[in-house]
Amino acid sequence: MPQKDPEHIIDYINRKTYKDPKNEFWKHYSKRNKTYHVDNSVFYCVNCDSMWSKVPKYIDSLLWRIYPKGHIPSFNKKRKKCPNCRSIDGRT
Numbered sequence: 001m002p003q004k005d006p007e008h009i010i011d012y013i014n015r016k017t018y019k020d021p022k023n024e025f026w027k028h029y030s031k032r033n034k035t036y037h038v039d040n041s042v043f044y045c046v047n048c049d050s051m052w053s054k055v056p057k058y059i060d061s062l063l064w065r066i067y068p069k070g071h072i073p074s075f076n077k078k079r080k081k082c083p084n085c086r087s088i089d090g091r092t
């Protein structure tokens with residue numbers, strides 16, 4: 001028995017791919033992409049004049065890493081002592 005009013009394929013695709021703004025999943029997805037900034041996780045150490053950032057454990061077991069000088073501009077970055085300088089200050 002054939003269907004009375006079969007849905008058109010274009011209607012079906014529209015219905016399946018429509019990003020409902022009320023849907024929680026899409027809200028979360030777009031928010032997550034917007035709020036990620038690398039600038040917020042990279043810091044400039046005034047003491048040793050270098051850029052450093054916290055990194056995941058699979059990149060460095062120390063959980064932080066210093067970048068080579070001249071690779072990242074220090075403009076607009078937060079001033080924060082790197083863990084290396086902090087540990088030297090703690091010892092002396």
Ligand SMILES: [Zn+2]
Nearest residue numbers: 045048082085
């Ligand atoms: Zn430092």
